[in-house]
Amino acid sequence: MRYLIFGVFLLWSFQARTQPSQQLRDSLNRLSQQDHQLMMQRLGITSLRPGPSGNPEAPNAANADEAKASPYTSLPDPLVFDSGKPVKAAAQWQKRQREIREAFDREVYGRMPDHTPAVTWEVVRTVDTLEGSYPVVRKELRGHVDNSAYPAIEVTLEMTLTTPARATSAVPLMLEFGWNFPANWPRPPVEHPTWQEQLLAQGWGYAILIPTSFQADNGAGLREGIIGLMNQGQPRQLDDWGTLRAWAWGASRALDYFEADRSVDARRVGIEGLSRYGKAALVAMAYEPRFAIGFIGSSGAGGAKILRRQFGEQVENLASSAEYHWFAPNFIKYAGPLTPNDLPVDAHELIALCAPRPVFISVGSPAVEGQWIDARGMFVATVQAAPVYELLGKKGLGTTTFPPQETALTQGDLAFRQHAGGHTVVPNWPTFIPFAARYFGSVAK
Ligand code: GCU
Numbered sequence: 001m002r003y004l005i006f007g008v009f010l011l012w013s014f015q016a017r018t019q020p021s022q023q024l025r026d027s028l029n030r031l032s033q034q035d036h037q038l039m040m041q042r043l044g045i046t047s048l049r050p051g052p053s054g055n056p057e058a059p060n061a062a063n064a065d066e067a068k069a070s071p072y073t074s075l076p077d078p079l080v081f082d083s084g085k086p087v088k089a090a091a092q093w094q095k096r097q098r099e100i101r102e103a104f105d106r107e108v109y110g111r112m113p114d115h116t117p118a119v120t121w122e123v124v125r126t127v128d129t130l131e132g133s134y135p136v137v138r139k140e141l142r143g144h145v146d147n148s149a150y151p152a153i154e155v156t157l158e159m160t161l162t163t164p165a166r167a168t169s170a171v172p173l174m175l176e177f178g179w180n181f182p183a184n185w186p187r188p189p190v191e192h193p194t195w196q197e198q199l200l201a202q203g204w205g206y207a208i209l210i211p212t213s214f215q216a217d218n219g220a221g222l223r224e225g226i227i228g229l230m231n232q233g234q235p236r237q238l239d240d241w242g243t244l245r246a247w248a249w250g251a252s253r254a255l256d257y258f259e260a261d262r263s264v265d266a267r268r269v270g271i272e273g274l275s276r277y278g279k280a281a282l283v284a285m286a287y288e289p290r291f292a293i294g295f296i297g298s299s300g301a302g303g304a305k306i307l308r309r310q311f312g313e314q315v316e317n318l319a320s321s322a323e324y325h326w327f328a329p330n331f332i333k334y335a336g337p338l339t340p341n342d343l344p345v346d347a348h349e350l351i352a353l354c355a356p357r358p359v360f361i362s363v364g365s366p367a368v369e370g371q372w373i374d375a376r377g378m379f380v381a382t383v384q385a386a387p388v389y390e391l392l393g394k395k396g397l398g399t400t401t402f403p404p405q406e407t408a409l410t411q412g413d414l415a416f417r418q419h420a421g422g423h424t425v426v427p428n429w430p431t432f433i434p435f436a437a438r439y440f441g442s443v444a445k
Helices: 002-018 022-043 090-109 195-201 219-223 225-230 243-260 276-287 329-335 347-352 375-391 426-440
Strands: 119-131 134-145 156-164 171-177 205-210 264-274 293-297 359-363 414-418
Touching: 022 219, 022 329, 090 276, 090 329, 090 347, 090 375, 119 195, 119 243, 134 195, 134 243, 156 171, 156 195, 156 243, 171 243, 171 276, 171 426, 195 205, 195 426, 205 243, 219 225, 225 243, 243 264, 243 276, 264 276, 264 426, 276 293, 276 347, 276 359, 293 426, 347 375, 359 375, 359 426, 375 414, 414 426
Parallel strands: 171 205, 171 264, 264 293, 293 359, 359 414
Antiparallel strands: 119 134, 134 156, 156 205
């Protein structure tokens, strides 16, 4: 009951104080729909298959029956060249990696422009403070994007960086894609140690980058932000980058900053995110070789889940006007006339692009989080990425059997764990941190 009351309060306060007005939301939806229509026109598509509902009670509810989940007969093989020849040696991987990247660029996440403008980081404020019982230094940062090519669009990246105050050398760091909750957002009681305190206990730091500060989370915003700046306010080309790729670009610019800040060891920086930011974290990890480790939370469709599986969220949902902006416009065509089976790549190859670096795939309990995320679809993708890791002398999950809840598969360089909670990574931090410590080392206690 207490939770129910809190929930209602949360909803009220969200709507009353933090949500854009209904009018603004309507107008954002309308603009997103218009841009989506324009992309369909350019693709020569007049109709799309609708996606299933995320509401398990709805007549068109997404499939949650494992027996109907795998209509596909095979997945694209990450270790076969486009020519049909097998990849036999580690030395050939780079060439194959380029082919896989090209397919993701063209058909799924879109191409990032070859030259993106410089970002000048400004330390707005530095404070000495406490995080729990840990003395820390917190820097509030703004990344100003050079917009001299098109001054009508201004783009600024917002980030905070928190490092242990007593560190005697540069520290490892986890970079989180952060949700932009306003300061007056009512939060549920947090359990200590928080994930931030757990990182500080290792002698590590953390940073939080706000993705929506430089690219809005809707189609209406595609002519603004970093994507809009590059296109000088014009609509996207069919293989142009989508929002996930743009958010990943921002994470790379954050890394540029860490390379210049002596409190951070930029060779030991990991990326973490949940849900749409879990997708973005995996894309960042796949495209940015300087990220040392990835902690990918409930990323689901468009992230770590096999798109060919008919379980939970589908390509048809991702291609709709509510979510297409995460991808290249070309991706829309896989919801009509093409199908997910026509995709030249699937999620296991996105994970494979991260090889040989460690990746931890996290998900919640279906009983709490629901089935939309498709835990098994992400597990299958992780299993199917393993041959690439093995080719490069690393280890996969060590099993092809889906583990019971709360069983950590962390022996290899690919890791998987389904926690008992909901749509959050929080219960998996205590498992992720020792996994990461194998690579980062523990700096201080
Ligand atoms: C929706 C969407 C998911 C996404 C999630 C989130 O449920 O369908 O793809 O991951 O929102 O970001 O919370």
